[in-house]
Amino acid sequence: MPKFAANLSMMFNEVPFLDRFAAAADCGFTAVEYLFPYDHPAEVVAERLQAAGLAQALFNMPPGDWVAGERGMAALPGREADFAAALDTAIAYAKVIGTPLLHMMAGLAQATDLQASATYRENLKRAADRTGEAGIGLVIEPINGRDMPGYFLNDFNRAVDFISEMDASHLKLQFDVYHRQILHGDVIMALRQMAPLIGHIQIASVPERHEPLTGELDDRKIFAEIDAIGYEAYVGCEYRPAAGTREGLSWMSRV
Numbered sequence: 431m432p433k434f435a436a437n438l439s440m441m442f443n444e445v446p447f448l449d450r451f452a453a454a455a456d457c458g459f460t461a462v463e464y465l466f467p468y469d470h471p472a473e474v475v476a477e478r479l480q481a482a483g484l485a486q487a488l489f490n491m492p493p494g495d496w497v498a499g500e501r502g503m504a505a506l507p508g509r510e511a512d513f514a515a516a517l518d519t520a521i522a523y524a525k526v527i528g529t530p531l532l533h534m535m536a537g538l539a540q541a542t543d544l545q546a547s548a549t550y551r552e553n554l555k556r557a558a559d560r561t562g563e564a565g566i567g568l569v570i571e572p573i574n575g576r577d578m579p580g581y582f583l584n585d586f587n588r589a590v591d592f593i594s595e596m597d598a599s600h601l602k603l604q605f606d607v608y609h610r611q612i613l614h615g616d617v618i619m620a621l622r623q624m625a626p627l628i629g630h631i632q633i634a635s636v637p638e639r640h641e642p643l644t645g646e647l648d649d650r651k652i653f654a655e656i657d658a659i660g661y662e663a664y665v666g667c668e669y670r671p672a673a674g675t676r677e678g679l680s681w682m683s684r685v
């Protein structure tokens with residue numbers, strides 16, 4: 431059975447962000463992930479993580495102006511300086527918090543836009559170089575257009591192509607089972623074929639993005655496959671609890 435990390439951006443929203451670490455540990459989690467730690471000093475986040483005895487699995491680079499609708503900057507021509515500053519911030523936080531992985535979001539741009547693609551490649555190279563020097567893994571994640579309309583990286587094969595082009599062994603795929611199913615289906619075969627490139631896995635039911643075992647996929651088979659491909663890192667529980675985080679956790683004892 432895979433080891434699970436609580437996603438503190440979606441789970442434990444019953445309490446403020448900094449209190450979610452203790453709440454996750456109290457529910458038996460040994461690791462956490464979340465979108466962004468940047469509203470708090472890195473030292474404070476690290477202290478909460480350590481006090482709860484948790485491992486950090488992953489967080490995202492700053493995405494630009496999230497409230498205004500930005501979803502990353504890597505594919506945005508003209509935003510290279512902002513992207514570089516975000517990368518500096520992410521690496522500084524990663525060193526203090528001790529995350530093994532950073533997720534680089536692409537941003538909203540046409541997947542077919544040649545200038546956006548060129549900018550994405552340049553920024554991906556920069557991020558791969560900088561994270562490589564810092565000893566931190568880097569992941570990119572295809573995201574479905576229903577949840578994130580206009581997201582540049584909306585295709586798993588394209589993500590694999592970008593990764594292969596870079597020739598950086600610490601650059602890998604964030605395989606979110608929820609997005610995979612909505613974008614392409616064929617989840618188990620994709621896990622098998624992409625296994626060597628997978629750096630992080632996330633799970634949620636499809637289509638509601640609730641607890642595993644409540645959607646259209648056979649999550650038990652998917653967890654068995656994750657074990658079978660030899661994936662040993664954390665599986666992020668990136669789901670919106672249907673009716674309370676604690677109340678919904680019984681799936682973990684039924685998989």
Ligand SMILES: O=C(O)C(=O)[C@@H](O)CO
Nearest residue numbers: 465490533571573606668
């Ligand atoms: O939306 C997802 O799925 C993620 O994993 C986030 O990191 C991106 O918002």
Ligand SMILES: [Mg+2]
Nearest residue numbers: 571606632668
């Ligand atoms: Mg995800």
